[in-house]
Amino acid sequence: MARHFPKAEEGNSTLAFFFLFLYTASVLIRPHEMFLVSVEWIIIKIFIIIAFIATLAAQRPLAMLPQHWMLLALVPLIIMSGFLNGSGMIGVEQSERIFISALFPLFLYSNCITSIKRQHVLMAVCLLAALLMVHNGHVQQTAIAGAGWALDTNSVGYINLGERRITYLGFFNDPNDLGMFFVMNIPFAIYFYKKAAAFNKIIMLGVLAALFYGIYLTGSRGTMLGAGALLAVYFIVMNAGPKLFITIVALAPIAATVIASLQSNIDASADGRLEAWYAGVLMLLANPVFGIGMGQFLEEHGLVAHNSYIHVAGELGVPGYSLWGGALVFTVLTGYLIIRDQINNNKSDESEKVERSTEEANELFLNKTLFFSMMGFMITGFFISRMFTLLLYIYMGMTLASHLRLIKINPAYAAHFTMQIALKSMLYCWTIIVAVYIALKLGL
Structure with missing residues (x-):
């Protein structure tokens, strides 16, 4: 993992962060869209371009983490999938979307947020x-x-x-x-x-x-369920052991499918959601290598999957979902491992406790916060198709920035960011798909 942190003279670009701040305010608050005179202005594009140039010019060191490489690898795969499925130009257009909504924001947020104050x-x-x-x-x-x-x-x-x-x-x-x-x-x-x-x-x-x-x-029922589930996840993470936590995570997609199934008995939209999930699984089984092509789920089924995980798996196949899901799971998993280290340290005998600096303690608290924000996406993303929403990559970038700061404070944390764990994450992400498939086959 150390190879992702090149030795270089440090440099924090104030200009890069300033325009990243303007970009963040523009995409979230969207003040230019509140007035007719400015609704067509392209200030969002201008801000991110300036932030990107300033980052390349003055921000040092620049880190490329496994998540960056995983998502970057999606670009040629999306293009190839498009051409193989007879929608080549759509594949090219979708690959451009990945740069705008995922790669550029992820790179900027993970590299420019170099302090807790900026965060x-x-x-x-x-x-x-x-x-x-x-x-x-x-x-x-x-x-x-x-x-x-x-x-x-x-x-x-x-x-x-x-x-x-x-x-x-x-x-x-x-x-x-x-x-x-x-x-x-x-x-x-x-x-x-x-x-x-x-x-x-x-x-x-x-x-x-x-x-x-x-x-x-x-x-939004999915959102309401997500808010409640987020509180449940907090108590599970903070109180359950690793084995119990992993078991609950593995069973959670089945439980969510059961809930959707129960709703389908009284709600046509919930029934349509289950049908879309099953259609996505069938797309994956029929086209396991390259999927049906990004952006084609709606064309094939008539509705989106209403599930980010199924949607990616159906459109991009095994390699595409492994890359996208691996980046997501790796980010969340490393955050969880750091939290478990902190919990275990608090439970240790006084003689065995590791003393942490105030800076490290503050960063650990922030890492925990960002972990639960990412869990918020993972839960709500199970009920809507938002796999390439800008929100995901803003929050993922913030999380990676916190991880980078932690490693800088204490290099021992680098043990959680190995390529081996990244590759395992690409396998772990399939737990969600397999669990949904099992639940659907059981007729839930």
């Missing part, structure tokens, strides 16, 4: 964006035709029957995306609550309440 700034932007979304959604609940204060944002659903599922600007125009974002921000609010003084704790409790209110307003 706090971006976390605050995330929470501010979430609060604006909740407030806009609250306005949609009472406004005529469900209109929010943000330009051209309207609640969706059967308005005349009282169903008003909130939306926001840009790629947050789907209530499910809003819900996923709110769930991934819950650990951030708890983090700042624990770090805050008395008065600020009250503020953070208000932020946390707003996030749960926002989740309720999305009307």
